[in-house]
Amino acid sequence: MNQQKFQDYLLLEKNYSKLTALAYGKDLDFFKNFIEEHFANATLEEVSYTLIRSWIVSMIDSNISNTSVNRKVASLKAFYKFLLKTKQIEVNPLSKHKALKSPKKIQIPFSEDEINKVLNQLHYKEGFEGLRDKLIIDLFYTTGIRRSELIALQIFNVDVSNGTIKVIGKRNKERIIPILPIIQIQIKSYLFERKALPVLLQQDFFFLLQNGNKLNETFVYRLINDYFSNVSEKVKKSPHMLRHTFATHMLNHGADLNSIKELLGHSSLASTQVYTHSSLAELKNVYKNSHPRNQR
Template sequence: MALTEFISYLSLEKNYSSHTVNAYKKDLQDFQEFCSERYEEPNIDNIGYPIIRSWIVSLSEKDTSNRTINRKIASLKAYYKFLQRTGEIGVTPLAKHKALKMSKKIEIPFSEQEMNLVLSSIAYSDDFEGSRDKLIIHILYCTGMRRAELINLKINDFDDAANTIKVLGKRNKERIIPILNETKQLYAEYIAKRNNLEKIQDFEYIFLSKSGNKMYETLVYRIINKYFNDVSAKVKKSPHILRHTFATHLLNKGADLNSVKELLGHSSLASTQVYTHNSIAELKKVHMSSHPRSGKK
Protein backbone atom coordinates (compact mmCIF):
# COMPACT_ATOMS: atom_id res chain seq x y z
CA MET A 1 0.00 0.00 0.00
CA ALA A 2 1.25 3.47 -0.93
CA LEU A 3 0.06 5.24 2.22
CA THR A 4 3.60 5.84 3.49
CA GLU A 5 4.65 7.39 0.17
CA PHE A 6 1.53 9.57 0.15
CA ILE A 7 2.25 10.92 3.64
CA SER A 8 5.82 11.73 2.58
CA TYR A 9 4.46 13.45 -0.54
CA LEU A 10 2.17 15.68 1.56
CA SER A 11 4.98 16.59 3.92
CA LEU A 12 7.94 16.99 1.55
CA GLU A 13 6.42 18.04 -1.77
CA LYS A 14 3.20 19.78 -0.78
CA ASN A 15 4.84 21.32 2.31
CA TYR A 16 1.77 20.71 4.44
CA SER A 17 2.07 21.35 8.18
CA SER A 18 2.54 18.39 10.51
CA HIS A 19 -0.97 19.03 11.87
CA THR A 20 -2.50 18.76 8.36
CA VAL A 21 -0.43 15.70 7.45
CA ASN A 22 -1.49 13.93 10.65
CA ALA A 23 -5.15 14.74 9.90
CA TYR A 24 -4.86 13.11 6.45
CA LYS A 25 -3.06 10.13 7.94
CA LYS A 26 -5.70 9.58 10.62
CA ASP A 27 -8.58 9.78 8.12
CA LEU A 28 -6.93 7.17 5.89
CA GLN A 29 -6.11 4.92 8.83
CA ASP A 30 -9.71 5.15 10.04
CA PHE A 31 -10.93 4.05 6.60
CA GLN A 32 -8.34 1.29 6.49
CA GLU A 33 -9.52 0.04 9.89
CA PHE A 34 -13.15 0.09 8.71
CA CYS A 35 -12.30 -1.93 5.59
CA SER A 36 -10.31 -4.42 7.61
CA GLU A 37 -13.00 -4.96 10.23
CA ARG A 38 -16.07 -4.87 7.97
CA TYR A 39 -14.70 -6.45 4.78
CA GLU A 40 -11.46 -8.13 5.94
CA GLU A 41 -9.61 -5.97 3.41
CA PRO A 42 -6.75 -3.95 4.93
CA ASN A 43 -5.49 -2.74 1.53
CA ILE A 44 -7.53 0.32 0.54
CA ASP A 45 -5.69 1.01 -2.72
CA ASN A 46 -8.19 -0.83 -4.94
CA ILE A 47 -11.39 -0.33 -2.96
CA GLY A 48 -14.61 0.30 -4.90
CA TYR A 49 -17.07 3.10 -4.27
CA PRO A 50 -19.76 0.85 -2.65
CA ILE A 51 -17.37 0.22 0.26
CA ILE A 52 -16.63 3.93 0.59
CA ARG A 53 -20.38 4.60 0.56
CA SER A 54 -20.90 2.06 3.34
CA TRP A 55 -18.22 3.88 5.37
CA ILE A 56 -20.10 7.14 4.88
CA VAL A 57 -23.31 5.47 6.10
CA SER A 58 -21.45 4.04 9.09
CA LEU A 59 -20.07 7.47 10.01
CA SER A 60 -23.50 9.05 9.63
CA GLU A 61 -25.04 6.42 11.92
CA LYS A 62 -22.50 7.45 14.56
CA ASP A 63 -23.83 11.04 14.29
CA THR A 64 -20.68 12.27 12.58
CA SER A 65 -21.38 15.69 11.08
CA ASN A 66 -21.57 16.12 7.31
CA ARG A 67 -18.68 18.58 7.57
CA THR A 68 -16.44 15.95 9.19
CA ILE A 69 -17.51 13.26 6.73
CA ASN A 70 -16.73 15.55 3.79
CA ARG A 71 -13.31 16.24 5.25
CA LYS A 72 -12.59 12.53 5.57
CA ILE A 73 -13.72 11.87 2.01
CA ALA A 74 -11.53 14.77 0.85
CA SER A 75 -8.58 12.92 2.39
CA LEU A 76 -9.53 9.80 0.44
CA LYS A 77 -9.89 11.83 -2.77
CA ALA A 78 -6.41 13.24 -2.36
CA TYR A 79 -5.00 9.76 -1.75
CA TYR A 80 -6.63 8.20 -4.82
CA LYS A 81 -5.56 11.11 -7.01
CA PHE A 82 -2.01 10.47 -5.78
CA LEU A 83 -2.38 6.79 -6.75
CA GLN A 84 -3.58 7.89 -10.21
CA ARG A 85 -0.56 10.14 -10.70
CA THR A 86 1.84 7.40 -9.64
CA GLY A 87 0.14 4.86 -11.94
CA GLU A 88 -1.07 2.61 -9.11
CA ILE A 89 -4.72 2.87 -10.23
CA GLY A 90 -6.44 3.94 -13.42
CA VAL A 91 -9.65 5.53 -12.12
CA THR A 92 -10.38 6.97 -8.69
CA PRO A 93 -13.37 5.31 -6.98
CA LEU A 94 -14.56 8.78 -5.97
CA ALA A 95 -14.81 10.14 -9.52
CA LYS A 96 -18.60 10.58 -9.32
CA HIS A 97 -18.93 11.21 -5.60
CA LYS A 98 -20.86 14.31 -4.53
CA ALA A 99 -20.12 15.97 -1.21
CA LEU A 100 -22.80 15.91 1.48
CA LYS A 101 -24.76 19.11 1.96
CA MET A 102 -23.70 21.24 4.90
CA SER A 103 -25.39 24.03 6.77
CA LYS A 104 -23.48 27.29 6.60
CA LYS A 105 -21.17 27.71 9.57
CA ILE A 106 -21.32 31.24 10.95
CA GLU A 107 -18.68 32.08 13.51
CA ILE A 108 -19.46 35.04 15.75
CA PRO A 109 -16.50 37.39 16.26
CA PHE A 110 -15.72 39.19 19.49
CA SER A 111 -17.11 42.71 19.71
CA GLU A 112 -14.89 45.78 19.92
CA GLN A 113 -16.01 46.16 23.52
CA GLU A 114 -14.94 42.61 24.37
CA MET A 115 -11.55 43.18 22.74
CA ASN A 116 -11.07 46.44 24.63
CA LEU A 117 -11.94 44.72 27.90
CA VAL A 118 -9.42 41.91 27.32
CA LEU A 119 -6.62 44.18 26.17
CA SER A 120 -7.21 47.24 28.38
CA SER A 121 -9.15 46.25 31.50
CA ILE A 122 -7.80 42.86 32.58
CA ALA A 123 -4.93 42.98 35.06
CA TYR A 124 -2.29 40.66 33.59
CA SER A 125 0.31 39.31 35.98
CA ASP A 126 3.56 41.30 35.93
CA ASP A 127 5.72 38.32 34.98
CA PHE A 128 6.79 36.32 31.94
CA GLU A 129 3.46 34.54 31.47
CA GLY A 130 1.37 37.69 31.87
CA SER A 131 3.45 39.61 29.32
CA ARG A 132 3.43 36.67 26.92
CA ASP A 133 -0.33 36.09 27.15
CA LYS A 134 -1.19 39.74 26.51
CA LEU A 135 1.18 39.91 23.53
CA ILE A 136 -0.30 36.72 22.06
CA ILE A 137 -3.86 38.07 22.26
CA HIS A 138 -2.76 41.44 20.92
CA ILE A 139 -0.86 39.97 17.95
CA LEU A 140 -3.65 37.55 16.99
CA TYR A 141 -6.17 40.39 17.03
CA CYS A 142 -3.99 43.05 15.40
CA THR A 143 -2.49 40.88 12.64
CA GLY A 144 -5.10 38.18 12.00
CA MET A 145 -2.43 35.49 11.76
CA ARG A 146 -3.21 31.82 12.30
CA ARG A 147 -2.35 29.97 15.50
CA ALA A 148 0.26 27.82 13.72
CA GLU A 149 1.82 30.96 12.24
CA LEU A 150 2.01 32.55 15.69
CA ILE A 151 3.81 29.65 17.37
CA ASN A 152 6.32 29.46 14.51
CA LEU A 153 7.30 33.14 14.69
CA LYS A 154 11.04 33.61 15.12
CA ILE A 155 12.98 36.48 16.67
CA ASN A 156 14.32 37.44 13.24
CA ASP A 157 10.77 37.76 11.88
CA PHE A 158 10.08 40.82 14.02
CA ASP A 159 11.36 43.97 12.31
CA ASP A 160 11.17 46.79 14.84
CA ALA A 161 12.63 49.40 12.49
CA ALA A 162 10.23 48.67 9.61
CA ASN A 163 7.21 48.16 11.89
CA THR A 164 6.50 44.79 10.29
CA ILE A 165 6.43 41.12 11.13
CA LYS A 166 7.19 38.31 8.68
CA VAL A 167 4.82 35.35 8.72
CA LEU A 168 5.34 31.94 7.17
CA GLY A 169 1.87 30.79 6.11
CA LYS A 170 0.39 27.71 4.50
CA ARG A 171 2.57 25.96 1.91
CA ASN A 172 5.54 28.03 3.13
CA LYS A 173 4.10 31.20 1.62
CA GLU A 174 5.63 34.30 3.24
CA ARG A 175 3.81 37.55 3.88
CA ILE A 176 4.69 40.78 5.64
CA ILE A 177 2.16 42.26 8.10
CA PRO A 178 2.41 45.80 9.49
CA ILE A 179 2.41 46.16 13.28
CA LEU A 180 1.27 48.91 15.61
CA ASN A 181 3.40 50.96 18.02
CA GLU A 182 1.54 49.24 20.86
CA THR A 183 2.67 45.89 19.45
CA LYS A 184 6.29 47.02 19.58
CA GLN A 185 5.92 48.17 23.19
CA LEU A 186 4.29 44.91 24.32
CA TYR A 187 6.92 42.93 22.40
CA ALA A 188 9.79 44.78 24.11
CA GLU A 189 8.25 44.18 27.55
CA TYR A 190 7.78 40.48 26.81
CA ILE A 191 11.28 39.94 25.38
CA ALA A 192 12.83 41.52 28.48
CA LYS A 193 11.04 38.97 30.68
CA ARG A 194 11.63 36.13 28.22
CA ASN A 195 15.38 36.73 28.28
CA ASN A 196 15.35 36.35 32.06
CA LEU A 197 14.02 32.79 31.94
CA GLU A 198 16.33 30.35 33.74
CA LYS A 199 16.67 28.06 30.74
CA ILE A 200 15.67 28.60 27.11
CA GLN A 201 15.58 25.52 24.89
CA ASP A 202 14.22 27.04 21.65
CA PHE A 203 15.82 30.47 21.62
CA GLU A 204 15.04 31.26 17.96
CA TYR A 205 11.26 31.24 18.54
CA ILE A 206 9.47 34.27 19.96
CA PHE A 207 6.81 32.52 22.03
CA LEU A 208 7.90 30.02 24.65
CA SER A 209 6.37 28.10 27.51
CA LYS A 210 7.62 28.98 30.99
CA SER A 211 9.97 25.98 30.76
CA GLY A 212 11.73 27.70 27.82
CA ASN A 213 10.39 25.41 25.10
CA LYS A 214 8.64 26.48 21.91
CA MET A 215 4.96 27.33 22.41
CA TYR A 216 2.49 24.55 21.47
CA GLU A 217 -0.98 24.87 19.94
CA THR A 218 -3.11 23.71 22.88
CA LEU A 219 -1.42 26.23 25.16
CA VAL A 220 -2.42 29.09 22.84
CA TYR A 221 -6.00 27.80 22.89
CA ARG A 222 -6.01 27.65 26.71
CA ILE A 223 -4.65 31.20 26.94
CA ILE A 224 -7.45 32.58 24.73
CA ASN A 225 -10.11 30.76 26.76
CA LYS A 226 -8.63 31.82 30.08
CA TYR A 227 -8.91 35.55 29.42
CA PHE A 228 -12.02 35.66 27.24
CA ASN A 229 -14.05 33.58 29.70
CA ASP A 230 -14.01 36.64 31.97
CA VAL A 231 -15.40 39.07 29.39
CA SER A 232 -17.43 37.09 26.84
CA ALA A 233 -20.43 34.76 27.01
CA LYS A 234 -19.78 33.43 23.50
CA VAL A 235 -19.66 29.65 23.31
CA LYS A 236 -16.64 29.46 21.01
CA LYS A 237 -13.48 31.23 22.11
CA SER A 238 -10.46 30.26 20.06
CA PRO A 239 -7.45 31.70 18.20
CA HIS A 240 -9.42 31.37 14.96
CA ILE A 241 -12.22 33.55 16.35
CA LEU A 242 -9.59 36.27 16.91
CA ARG A 243 -8.57 35.93 13.25
CA HIS A 244 -12.25 36.18 12.34
CA THR A 245 -12.58 39.23 14.62
CA PHE A 246 -9.57 40.93 13.01
CA ALA A 247 -11.06 40.56 9.52
CA THR A 248 -14.58 41.54 10.57
CA HIS A 249 -13.50 44.67 12.42
CA LEU A 250 -11.35 45.83 9.50
CA LEU A 251 -14.19 45.30 7.03
CA ASN A 252 -16.65 47.06 9.37
CA LYS A 253 -14.36 50.09 9.31
CA GLY A 254 -14.31 50.16 5.52
CA ALA A 255 -11.17 48.18 4.72
CA ASP A 256 -10.84 46.91 1.15
CA LEU A 257 -11.59 43.18 0.78
CA ASN A 258 -8.44 42.59 -1.29
CA SER A 259 -6.28 44.23 1.38
CA VAL A 260 -7.81 42.02 4.08
CA LYS A 261 -7.19 39.01 1.82
CA GLU A 262 -3.48 39.87 1.63
CA LEU A 263 -3.21 40.43 5.39
CA LEU A 264 -4.86 37.08 6.11
CA GLY A 265 -2.68 35.25 3.59
CA HIS A 266 -5.59 33.81 1.63
CA SER A 267 -4.85 32.44 -1.84
CA SER A 268 -8.29 33.38 -3.18
CA LEU A 269 -10.81 36.12 -2.53
CA ALA A 270 -13.52 33.50 -1.95
CA SER A 271 -11.80 32.48 1.30
CA THR A 272 -11.91 36.06 2.55
CA GLN A 273 -15.54 36.62 1.61
CA VAL A 274 -16.73 34.34 4.41
CA TYR A 275 -15.77 37.16 6.78
CA THR A 276 -18.12 39.65 5.11
CA HIS A 277 -21.25 38.22 6.81
CA ASN A 278 -20.88 40.33 9.92
CA SER A 279 -19.83 43.37 7.89
CA ILE A 280 -23.08 43.15 5.95
CA ALA A 281 -24.98 42.84 9.23
CA GLU A 282 -23.26 46.01 10.44
CA LEU A 283 -24.14 47.81 7.20
CA LYS A 284 -27.78 46.77 7.58
CA LYS A 285 -27.84 48.17 11.09
CA VAL A 286 -26.38 51.49 9.93
CA HIS A 287 -28.78 51.59 6.99
CA MET A 288 -31.82 50.97 9.17
CA SER A 289 -30.81 53.56 11.75
CA SER A 290 -29.74 56.25 9.28
CA HIS A 291 -31.92 56.13 6.17
CA PRO A 292 -34.79 58.69 6.11
CA ARG A 293 -37.28 56.03 5.00
CA SER A 294 -36.37 53.48 7.67
CA GLY A 295 -38.90 54.85 10.13
CA LYS A 296 -36.22 55.42 12.76
CA LYS A 297 -36.12 58.83 14.43
Protein backbone atom coordinates in the same frame (compact mmCIF):
# COMPACT_ATOMS: atom_id res chain seq x y z
CA MET B 1 3.35 0.89 2.11
CA ASN B 2 1.28 3.22 -0.08
CA GLN B 3 -0.10 4.94 3.00
CA GLN B 4 3.40 5.80 4.20
CA LYS B 5 4.40 7.02 0.74
CA PHE B 6 1.25 9.13 0.66
CA GLN B 7 2.08 10.76 3.99
CA ASP B 8 5.65 11.40 2.83
CA TYR B 9 4.17 13.03 -0.29
CA LEU B 10 1.97 15.29 1.83
CA LEU B 11 4.90 16.34 4.01
CA LEU B 12 7.64 16.71 1.43
CA GLU B 13 5.89 17.69 -1.79
CA LYS B 14 2.68 19.34 -0.61
CA ASN B 15 4.38 20.94 2.42
CA TYR B 16 1.55 19.96 4.74
CA SER B 17 2.17 20.10 8.49
CA LYS B 18 2.80 16.90 10.45
CA LEU B 19 -0.56 17.29 12.18
CA THR B 20 -2.39 17.56 8.84
CA ALA B 21 -0.58 14.54 7.39
CA LEU B 22 -1.40 12.61 10.56
CA ALA B 23 -5.09 13.55 10.24
CA TYR B 24 -5.14 12.25 6.66
CA GLY B 25 -3.55 9.01 7.87
CA LYS B 26 -6.18 8.56 10.59
CA ASP B 27 -8.97 9.03 8.04
CA LEU B 28 -7.41 6.38 5.81
CA ASP B 29 -7.10 3.98 8.74
CA PHE B 30 -10.76 4.61 9.59
CA PHE B 31 -11.78 3.63 6.06
CA LYS B 32 -9.35 0.69 6.00
CA ASN B 33 -10.88 -0.71 9.20
CA PHE B 34 -14.33 -0.45 7.62
CA ILE B 35 -13.43 -2.41 4.47
CA GLU B 36 -11.54 -5.03 6.49
CA GLU B 37 -14.61 -5.57 8.66
CA HIS B 38 -17.25 -5.60 5.90
CA PHE B 39 -15.36 -6.51 2.71
CA ALA B 40 -12.61 -8.89 3.73
CA ASN B 41 -11.12 -9.31 0.25
CA ALA B 42 -10.97 -5.60 -0.64
CA THR B 43 -7.87 -3.40 -0.34
CA LEU B 44 -7.45 0.36 -0.26
CA GLU B 45 -6.07 0.27 -3.80
CA GLU B 46 -8.91 -1.83 -5.22
CA VAL B 47 -12.19 -0.36 -4.06
CA SER B 48 -15.21 0.75 -6.03
CA TYR B 49 -17.32 3.83 -5.49
CA THR B 50 -20.16 1.53 -4.43
CA LEU B 51 -18.05 0.30 -1.53
CA ILE B 52 -17.10 3.87 -0.60
CA ARG B 53 -20.77 4.85 -0.65
CA SER B 54 -21.47 2.04 1.83
CA TRP B 55 -18.85 3.57 4.10
CA ILE B 56 -20.41 7.02 3.76
CA VAL B 57 -23.86 5.64 4.56
CA SER B 58 -22.50 3.81 7.61
CA MET B 59 -20.98 7.05 8.91
CA ILE B 60 -24.27 8.92 8.42
CA ASP B 61 -26.11 6.10 10.20
CA SER B 62 -23.63 6.49 13.08
CA ASN B 63 -24.66 10.16 13.38
CA ILE B 64 -21.30 11.47 12.17
CA SER B 65 -21.90 15.01 10.92
CA ASN B 66 -21.85 15.81 7.21
CA THR B 67 -18.88 18.09 7.82
CA SER B 68 -16.87 15.26 9.38
CA VAL B 69 -17.94 12.84 6.64
CA ASN B 70 -16.83 15.31 3.97
CA ARG B 71 -13.45 15.74 5.66
CA LYS B 72 -12.85 11.98 5.81
CA VAL B 73 -13.90 11.52 2.18
CA ALA B 74 -11.64 14.41 1.15
CA SER B 75 -8.69 12.59 2.74
CA LEU B 76 -9.61 9.46 0.81
CA LYS B 77 -9.97 11.43 -2.41
CA ALA B 78 -6.51 12.94 -1.94
CA PHE B 79 -5.09 9.44 -1.42
CA TYR B 80 -6.57 8.20 -4.71
CA LYS B 81 -5.31 11.29 -6.52
CA PHE B 82 -1.86 10.36 -5.25
CA LEU B 83 -2.25 6.76 -6.45
CA LEU B 84 -3.41 8.08 -9.82
CA LYS B 85 -0.45 10.45 -10.04
CA THR B 86 2.01 7.66 -9.22
CA LYS B 87 0.24 5.40 -11.77
CA GLN B 88 -0.77 2.77 -9.23
CA ILE B 89 -4.42 3.02 -10.26
CA GLU B 90 -6.03 4.02 -13.55
CA VAL B 91 -9.27 5.53 -12.23
CA ASN B 92 -9.99 7.56 -9.11
CA PRO B 93 -13.14 5.96 -7.61
CA LEU B 94 -14.07 9.32 -6.09
CA SER B 95 -13.59 11.44 -9.20
CA LYS B 96 -17.33 12.13 -9.58
CA HIS B 97 -18.23 12.22 -5.90
CA LYS B 98 -20.15 15.27 -4.66
CA ALA B 99 -19.72 16.39 -1.08
CA LEU B 100 -22.64 16.21 1.31
CA LYS B 101 -24.37 19.47 2.07
CA SER B 102 -23.36 20.97 5.39
CA PRO B 103 -25.13 23.80 7.21
CA LYS B 104 -23.06 26.95 7.15
CA LYS B 105 -22.48 28.26 10.64
CA ILE B 106 -21.98 31.99 10.94
CA GLN B 107 -19.33 32.60 13.56
CA ILE B 108 -20.03 35.59 15.76
CA PRO B 109 -16.81 37.49 16.41
CA PHE B 110 -15.89 39.22 19.63
CA SER B 111 -17.28 42.72 19.88
CA GLU B 112 -15.01 45.74 20.02
CA ASP B 113 -16.17 46.23 23.60
CA GLU B 114 -15.08 42.69 24.55
CA ILE B 115 -11.69 43.22 22.91
CA ASN B 116 -11.27 46.52 24.73
CA LYS B 117 -12.12 44.95 28.08
CA VAL B 118 -9.58 42.13 27.62
CA LEU B 119 -6.78 44.42 26.47
CA ASN B 120 -7.40 47.44 28.65
CA GLN B 121 -9.36 46.41 31.73
CA LEU B 122 -8.28 42.92 32.76
CA HIS B 123 -5.41 42.41 35.18
CA TYR B 124 -2.24 40.80 33.80
CA LYS B 125 0.63 39.40 35.84
CA GLU B 126 3.67 41.55 36.41
CA GLY B 127 6.80 40.89 34.37
CA PHE B 128 7.42 38.39 31.59
CA GLU B 129 4.23 36.32 31.71
CA GLY B 130 1.84 39.25 31.80
CA LEU B 131 3.62 41.08 28.97
CA ARG B 132 3.72 37.91 26.89
CA ASP B 133 0.03 37.07 27.41
CA LYS B 134 -1.17 40.53 26.49
CA LEU B 135 1.13 40.70 23.46
CA ILE B 136 -0.14 37.33 22.21
CA ILE B 137 -3.76 38.50 22.41
CA ASP B 138 -3.00 41.87 20.82
CA LEU B 139 -0.93 40.32 18.04
CA PHE B 140 -3.75 37.92 17.18
CA TYR B 141 -6.24 40.77 17.10
CA THR B 142 -4.11 43.30 15.19
CA THR B 143 -2.57 40.96 12.60
CA GLY B 144 -5.04 38.07 12.18
CA ILE B 145 -2.27 35.47 12.22
CA ARG B 146 -3.03 31.80 12.80
CA ARG B 147 -2.21 30.02 16.05
CA SER B 148 0.39 27.83 14.30
CA GLU B 149 2.00 30.93 12.78
CA LEU B 150 2.25 32.66 16.14
CA ILE B 151 3.80 29.61 17.80
CA ALA B 152 6.34 29.22 14.98
CA LEU B 153 7.23 32.93 14.83
CA GLN B 154 11.02 33.32 14.90
CA ILE B 155 12.69 36.14 16.81
CA PHE B 156 14.70 37.22 13.74
CA ASN B 157 11.45 37.59 11.77
CA VAL B 158 10.21 40.35 14.07
CA ASP B 159 11.46 43.71 12.75
CA VAL B 160 10.49 46.24 15.41
CA SER B 161 12.24 49.20 13.77
CA ASN B 162 10.39 48.72 10.46
CA GLY B 163 7.15 47.72 12.16
CA THR B 164 6.74 44.34 10.43
CA ILE B 165 6.75 40.62 11.12
CA LYS B 166 7.49 37.86 8.62
CA VAL B 167 5.10 34.95 8.98
CA ILE B 168 5.48 31.45 7.55
CA GLY B 169 1.96 30.36 6.63
CA LYS B 170 0.40 27.25 5.15
CA ARG B 171 2.58 25.32 2.70
CA ASN B 172 5.56 27.43 3.77
CA LYS B 173 4.24 30.59 2.13
CA GLU B 174 5.85 33.72 3.54
CA ARG B 175 4.08 37.03 4.03
CA ILE B 176 5.01 40.32 5.64
CA ILE B 177 2.46 41.80 8.04
CA PRO B 178 2.67 45.36 9.38
CA ILE B 179 2.37 45.88 13.12
CA LEU B 180 0.93 48.93 14.85
CA PRO B 181 3.05 51.36 16.91
CA ILE B 182 1.32 50.17 20.09
CA ILE B 183 2.45 46.61 19.29
CA GLN B 184 6.02 47.82 18.68
CA ILE B 185 6.06 49.30 22.18
CA GLN B 186 4.72 46.05 23.69
CA ILE B 187 7.32 44.01 21.80
CA LYS B 188 10.19 46.11 23.18
CA SER B 189 8.92 45.63 26.73
CA TYR B 190 8.41 41.90 26.18
CA LEU B 191 11.89 41.42 24.69
CA PHE B 192 13.45 43.20 27.67
CA GLU B 193 11.79 40.71 30.04
CA ARG B 194 12.51 37.79 27.71
CA LYS B 195 16.26 38.45 27.90
CA ALA B 196 16.06 38.16 31.69
CA LEU B 197 14.75 34.57 31.58
CA PRO B 198 17.24 32.26 33.34
CA VAL B 199 17.07 29.71 30.50
CA LEU B 200 16.28 30.09 26.79
CA LEU B 201 15.94 26.48 25.66
CA GLN B 202 14.47 27.34 22.25
CA GLN B 203 15.75 30.85 21.84
CA ASP B 204 15.00 31.17 18.10
CA PHE B 205 11.28 31.27 18.85
CA PHE B 206 9.85 34.69 19.63
CA PHE B 207 7.27 33.55 22.17
CA LEU B 208 8.44 31.33 25.01
CA LEU B 209 7.07 29.70 28.12
CA GLN B 210 8.47 30.70 31.50
CA ASN B 211 10.77 27.64 31.37
CA GLY B 212 12.36 28.80 28.09
CA ASN B 213 10.55 26.37 25.79
CA LYS B 214 8.43 27.37 22.79
CA LEU B 215 4.67 27.64 23.15
CA ASN B 216 2.35 24.73 22.35
CA GLU B 217 -1.13 24.74 20.83
CA THR B 218 -2.91 23.79 24.07
CA PHE B 219 -1.25 26.59 26.02
CA VAL B 220 -2.23 29.22 23.44
CA TYR B 221 -5.83 27.98 23.23
CA ARG B 222 -6.22 27.99 27.01
CA LEU B 223 -4.69 31.46 27.26
CA ILE B 224 -7.25 32.94 24.87
CA ASN B 225 -10.14 30.98 26.38
CA ASP B 226 -9.24 31.94 29.95
CA TYR B 227 -8.91 35.67 29.32
CA PHE B 228 -12.01 35.99 27.15
CA SER B 229 -14.10 33.91 29.55
CA ASN B 230 -13.91 36.94 31.85
CA VAL B 231 -15.71 39.22 29.40
CA SER B 232 -17.64 37.07 26.91
CA GLU B 233 -20.38 34.45 27.07
CA LYS B 234 -19.72 33.23 23.52
CA VAL B 235 -19.34 29.47 23.27
CA LYS B 236 -16.26 29.64 21.08
CA LYS B 237 -13.36 31.56 22.56
CA SER B 238 -10.30 30.56 20.58
CA PRO B 239 -7.29 31.94 18.67
CA HIS B 240 -9.20 31.38 15.43
CA MET B 241 -12.05 33.50 16.74
CA LEU B 242 -9.57 36.36 17.20
CA ARG B 243 -8.47 35.89 13.58
CA HIS B 244 -12.13 36.01 12.58
CA THR B 245 -12.63 39.11 14.73
CA PHE B 246 -9.64 40.85 13.15
CA ALA B 247 -11.06 40.35 9.64
CA THR B 248 -14.60 41.34 10.62
CA HIS B 249 -13.57 44.52 12.43
CA MET B 250 -11.30 45.51 9.53
CA LEU B 251 -14.23 45.11 7.13
CA ASN B 252 -16.54 47.05 9.42
CA HIS B 253 -14.09 49.94 9.44
CA GLY B 254 -13.74 50.13 5.67
CA ALA B 255 -10.88 47.81 4.72
CA ASP B 256 -11.27 46.18 1.31
CA LEU B 257 -11.51 42.43 0.95
CA ASN B 258 -8.34 42.07 -1.13
CA SER B 259 -6.21 43.76 1.53
CA ILE B 260 -7.64 41.47 4.21
CA LYS B 261 -6.98 38.47 1.97
CA GLU B 262 -3.28 39.40 1.78
CA LEU B 263 -3.01 40.03 5.51
CA LEU B 264 -4.64 36.70 6.35
CA GLY B 265 -2.52 34.80 3.85
CA HIS B 266 -5.45 33.33 1.93
CA SER B 267 -4.68 31.88 -1.49
CA SER B 268 -8.07 32.85 -2.91
CA LEU B 269 -10.64 35.55 -2.26
CA ALA B 270 -13.31 32.89 -1.71
CA SER B 271 -11.65 31.95 1.60
CA THR B 272 -11.82 35.56 2.77
CA GLN B 273 -15.44 36.11 1.79
CA VAL B 274 -16.65 34.01 4.73
CA TYR B 275 -15.85 36.99 6.96
CA THR B 276 -18.32 39.21 5.09
CA HIS B 277 -21.27 37.51 6.84
CA SER B 278 -20.58 39.19 10.16
CA SER B 279 -19.73 42.43 8.42
CA LEU B 280 -23.08 42.30 6.64
CA ALA B 281 -24.84 41.98 9.99
CA GLU B 282 -23.09 45.14 11.16
CA LEU B 283 -23.96 46.86 7.89
CA LYS B 284 -27.63 45.97 8.31
CA ASN B 285 -27.60 47.42 11.80
CA VAL B 286 -26.04 50.68 10.59
CA TYR B 287 -28.48 50.82 7.69
CA LYS B 288 -31.48 50.24 9.95
CA ASN B 289 -30.39 52.95 12.39
CA SER B 290 -29.32 55.49 9.78
CA HIS B 291 -31.72 55.48 6.86
CA PRO B 292 -34.30 58.33 7.06
CA ARG B 293 -37.12 56.00 5.96
CA ASN B 294 -36.67 54.13 9.21
CA GLN B 295 -36.74 57.24 11.40
CA ARG B 296 -40.49 57.75 11.22
